[in-house]
Amino acid sequence: MKITETRIPDVKLLEPHVFEDERGFFYESFNQKAFDAAVGQPVTFVQDNHSRSAKNTLRGLHYQLPPHPQGKLVRVTLGEVFDVAVDIRKSSPTCGRWVGATLSADNRRQLWIPPGFAHGFLVASDVAEFQYKCTDFYAPDCEVSIRWDDATLAINWPVMDEPLISVKDGKAPAYLVARKFE
Ligand SMILES: Cc1cn([C@H]2C[C@H](O)[C@@H](COP(=O)(O)OP(=O)(O)O[C@H]3O[C@H](C)C(=O)[C@H](O)[C@H]3O)O2)c(=O)[nH]c1=O
Numbered sequence: 232m233k234i235t236e237t238r239i240p241d242v243k244l245l246e247p248h249v250f251e252d253e254r255g256f257f258y259e260s261f262n263q264k265a266f267d268a269a270v271g272q273p274v275t276f277v278q279d280n281h282s283r284s285a286k287n288t289l290r291g292l293h294y295q296l297p298p299h300p301q302g303k304l305v306r307v308t309l310g311e312v313f314d315v316a317v318d319i320r321k322s323s324p325t326c327g328r329w330v331g332a333t334l335s336a337d338n339r340r341q342l343w344i345p346p347g348f349a350h351g352f353l354v355a356s357d358v359a360e361f362q363y364k365c366t367d368f369y370a371p372d373c374e375v376s377i378r379w380d381d382a383t384l385a386i387n388w389p390v391m392d393e394p395l396i397s398v399k400d401g402k403a404p405a406y407l408v409a410r411k412f413e
Pocket residue numbers: 280282290291293294350351352368369397
């Protein structure tokens with residue numbers, strides 16, 4: 232597995248070794264031993280999620296507050312997305328910084344987003360299927376949303392048109408407003 236550091240040290244880009252032959256391809260999409268070695272600590276996942284989205288859908292930015300913050304290992308199994316993680320750990324030197332990566336079924340890239348990050352993605356292909364492992368269970372009472380186009384975060388989304396967002400995401404507060412209530 233190839234491990235690439237990002238500009239936020241704890242967020243890592245992982246690329247599995249792909250075995251290709253005349254039948255197609257094979258790769259280990261998750262290996263606990265290899266993953267723990269890549270991130271430098273044992274990580275337990277308890278929930279897998281799978282979503283399908285149309286072109287120009289933007290899901291996020293979402294995170295869960297303590298006691299149920301979620302680490303996520305995310306990947307795309309159909310199409311392509313621009314994936315974003317925002318450091319919201321108040322004690323972090325990169326708090327308020329974001330990192331983005333293009334994840335696709337073709338590049339097989341995965342992004343490790345530790346607990347303490349807001350997460351979202353924008354769909355670049357006609358359709359995208361997004362699959363991810365979470366380190367804690369869904370806890371809607373702990374869920375917080377931040378506006379995708381927050382001026383303080385200034386995320387450089389490759390948007391072409393106004394994205395397709397959920398009603399919930401359309402009502403999301405600004406980053407600093409969301410943080411005020413924590
Ligand atoms: C996240 C989640 C949702 N749900 C239910 C709640 C809603 O009835 C329905 C759709 O939920 P939502 O619109 O919040 O789905 P997304 O907009 O894809 O939310 C995700 O968006 C960004 C990309 C994330 O990183 C989070 O994992 C997650 O917040 O699924 C569940 O039953 N379990 C879950 O773990």
